[in-house]
Amino acid sequence: MSAAGRNGRSRIGGGSAVVFTEDGYLLTNAHVVDGASSGRAAFADGTRMEVDIVGADPLSDLAVIRGRMPTPAPATLGDAETPKVGQLVIAVGNPLGLAGPVTAGVVSGLGRSIPTSLGRTRRVIEDVIQTDAALNPGSSGGALADARGRIVGINTAVAGAGLGLAVPINATTRRIISALLADGRVRRAYLGLVSTPVPLPEGDALRTGRRRALRVVEVIEGSPAAAAGLRAGDLVLSAGGRPVSSAESLQKLLFADAIGVPFPIVVLRAGAVLDVVAVPQEMTETG
Structure with missing residues (x-):
């Protein structure tokens, strides 16, 4: 995705996103849209459109964007509290600028955490999912899905060879997503x-x-x-x-x-x- 900065200057960045509502809202990582107010998105079915940044939350590394045109059908958000270590998961995204690759792996670990910060405030993203499904630069913001196609996480980091991390879709992140949809930010x-x-x-x-x-x-x-x-x-x-x-x-x-x-x-x-x-x-x- 290429994005226009808040100062009106263009910058080039790559990342992935997941359509999660019928009216064209997409979920991605906050670091994918950092400093941007709009951008362009290309979908696996060939659809291309301008998108606007609705809101971002650096402390959870989640962001919501919205397409300016009708988007492809949304994915179903699942529940990251149900996966088990060893369970099959599928990572979908835009790694290295290659649209739509799908990689499979297993849940390697649960309950991991990633440190984050906002100004002087230090926090952690909780209950992060660890997977050995192949993730690469550009995978950030893409879907981590279970075998039934439900989104259980948003891929956020590559911590090493065979070590990918995803922000879980759980009660806390659903609350964050709702706040971003309503207010464009999360008040804490x-x-x-x-x-x-x-x-x-x-x-x-x-x-x-x-x-x-x-x-x-x-x-x-x-x-x-x-x-x-x-x-x-x-x-x-x-x-x-x-x-x-x-x-x-x-x-x-x-x-x-x-x-x-x-x-x-x-x-x-x-x-x-x-x-x-x-x-x-x-x-x-x-x-």
Whole structure:
């Protein structure tokens, strides 16, 4: 796809996309359309058309674009929570500028993660699918489908020979896609902490009923987490009334509906269980 930058200058880039609605919306990677406002798309049936960038979300590496003319029939979005390691998958895209190649492979791993960032904010794309289906430059934004032709992921990266990664189609990504369709962007809540999952010592696990927690590695100065009194070394047991044991489980709670709303957090500090309340702010590129 060639794209026109937001400054009106043309730039050349290649990538893939998947039609997923009857009215011509396509799903691709945010890095495929980075900095663009429009572009051109060519389809396997020979159809060519101009497309407009509806919205992009760098933190999930997903973007929605829309064709200016009728598009080919849409694919069906599946559920990435159902694949199993060893299951057959098919990658479709535009690798190396070659339109429409199909490669087959298996799900090599589940629950992988890819680090992403927006300004000072560091996050991970959660539950990434690992596959050995051949991916190459230009495959980004293409479909990873199951044996029934349902889209379970959007190919996003080539991590090495025989190692491709795809953003899953699951409840979280469906929420992101809906936000991009409605608003052209994804509003997220910001706490301002960096954490890592850790197992709890046996005594703490028995006392709290939790086997794992999030250890706070860093609290950003001036952030909602700092205002709430969170400290490096705290063990986060629950947030928003739900257990958290990974950065991903916390991220799932920090969308638009959490902005400006009291957000209860239960932490273990020096052997004592403490309740704190943070008020998440809206995430910005500098926050």
